Amino acid sequence: MSTGAVEPLLREALSTASRAAHLLVACDFDGTLAPIVAHRDDARALTPSLDALGLLTALRDTTVAVVSGRALRDLADVGHLPEGVLLVGSHGAELGDDEPDHDVVARRDALIDAVRSVTAGVDGVDLEPKPAGVAVHVRAAARTDAARVLDALRAGPAQLPGVVALAGKEVLELSVVSADKGAALEVLRRRATATATVFLGDDLTDETAFERLLPGDVGVKVGPGVTGAEHRVPDPHVVADALALLATERAAWLARS
Ligand SMILES: O=P(O)(O)OC[C@H]1O[C@H](O[C@H]2O[C@H](CO)[C@@H](O)[C@H](O)[C@H]2O)[C@H](O)[C@@H](O)[C@@H]1O
Numbered sequence: 622m623s624t625g626a627v628e629p630l631l632r633e634a635l636s637t638a639s640r641a642a643h644l645l646v647a648c649d650f651d652g653t654l655a656p657i658v659a660h661r662d663d664a665r666a667l668t669p670s671l672d673a674l675g676l677l678t679a680l681r682d683t684t685v686a687v688v689s690g691r692a693l694r695d696l697a698d699v700g701h702l703p704e705g706v707l708l709v710g711s712h713g714a715e716l717g718d719d720e721p722d723h724d725v726v727a728r729r730d731a732l733i734d735a736v737r738s739v740t741a742g743v744d745g746v747d748l749e750p751k752p753a754g755v756a757v758h759v760r761a762a763a764r765t766d767a768a769r770v771l772d773a774l775r776a777g778p779a780q781l782p783g784v785v786a787l788a789g790k791e792v793l794e795l796s797v798v799s800a801d802k803g804a805a806l807e808v809l810r811r812r813a814t815a816t817a818t819v820f821l822g823d824d825l826t827d828e829t830a831f832e833r834l835l836p837g838d839v840g841v842k843v844g845p846g847v848t849g850a851e852h853r854v855p856d857p858h859v860v861a862d863a864l865a866l867l868a869t870e871r872a873a874w875l876a877r878s
Contacts, residue, residue: 626859627866631852634839635863639870640878641817641837643682645810646867647830648674648860649802650689650696652823653843656857657790659760661691661749664699667857671703673864678705680871684813688713688802690789690826692751712787712826713805714753714798721752721798728783728797729753735778736795743770754796756789767791789824803829819867821860822850 627635638644648654654666654674678685686707689696693710702708709716721729733748733755740746745762748755757774759767774793779786787794787801802822810818816837820830823843831840831849840850843860854860 627854627863628852631839631841631854631863632866634852635819635867636870638817638819638837638839639867640874641815643684643813643815643817644871645684645686645813645815645818646674646677646864647686647688647806647809647818647820648864649822649824649827649843650687650691650700652790653821653827653857653860654687654700661747661758662699666700666702667861669861670857670864671701673861673868674706675703676868676872677864678703680868680875682875683871684809684815686809688805688809688822688830690756690787690794690824692749695751707809709805709809711751711753711796712794712800713802713808714796714800716805716808725753725797729755732778732781732784732795732797735781736774739773739777740770746770751794751796753798753800754794756792756794758792760791787826789826794826801829802827803831803833806830806833821854821863 651664654670655664658664674685677683687702688709690712691710693715696708696710736755743766747758771793778795783797785796785799818838821841828849834840841852841854842848842850843854
């Protein structure tokens with residue numbers, strides 16, 4: 622395990638959190654466990670991060686969750702996460718296995734039709750349907766097309782009644798239900814009766830989770846950008862180091878206590 626890239630202040634914060642009566646470790650997926658790649662189906666979590674999450678799930682009084690913008694089913698397929706990791710999809714809209722009700726599906730389909738009327742014929746734009754919405758990826762589009770499509774989506778489909786827009790990395794997500802990772806984190810924390818939470822995320826959509834952290838919790842922003850998190854690591858490789866450190870320290874603490 623290499624922990625050299627984990628800053629001393631973060632090491633200290635993780636060490637303190639590792640001694641919590643009940644620890645919740647929650648991670649974002651894309652850009653945090655898995656490096657960002659050109660196509661969403663090719664994203665894979667780094668093996669050392671999966672190993673560390675596996676170690677953490679095996680510990681008593683420790684809850685591990687991945688809270689992603691991806692649809693729950695997609696997260697389960699792409700994630701290859703260790704057994705015991707709780708999966709939360711669609712930015713918190715999918716906290717369990719419940720299928721969305723008919724009204725949500727009908728409104729989602731109408732939303733996707735409206736989105737298609739904006740994106741039809743634009744090269745490099747990729748639609749990712751989700752149970753309650755759609756993500757419009759513009760990573761592969763010409764920059765002028767990407768800007769034009771995003772503006773048209775914000776002015777059009779995003780204004781439909783009940784539609785919520787969330788901007789991410791080269792993506793605009795439109796949903797017919799309102800959800801955010803901060804609210805999902807609250808639910809996880811309550812269910813786990815966690816006394817300390819460690820949350821790691823890289824995107825704007827992770828900021829609602831950082832906002833909900835309490836004294837003694839640890840928020841870790843991955844990569845550059847403005848954040849409310851107290852700590853930062855440069856990339857998913859150092860996320861793996863931080864998770865490994867946390868797993869080792871918690872195992873040692875539990876063994877002693
Ligand atoms: O909350 P996350 O787990 O970070 O999910 C956020 C979105 O991730 C995916 O899109 C992003 O990652 C892709 C693969 O690296 C990248 O190609 C894309 O540009 C990024 O926006 C996913 O496809 C979305 O559904 C998630 O909401």
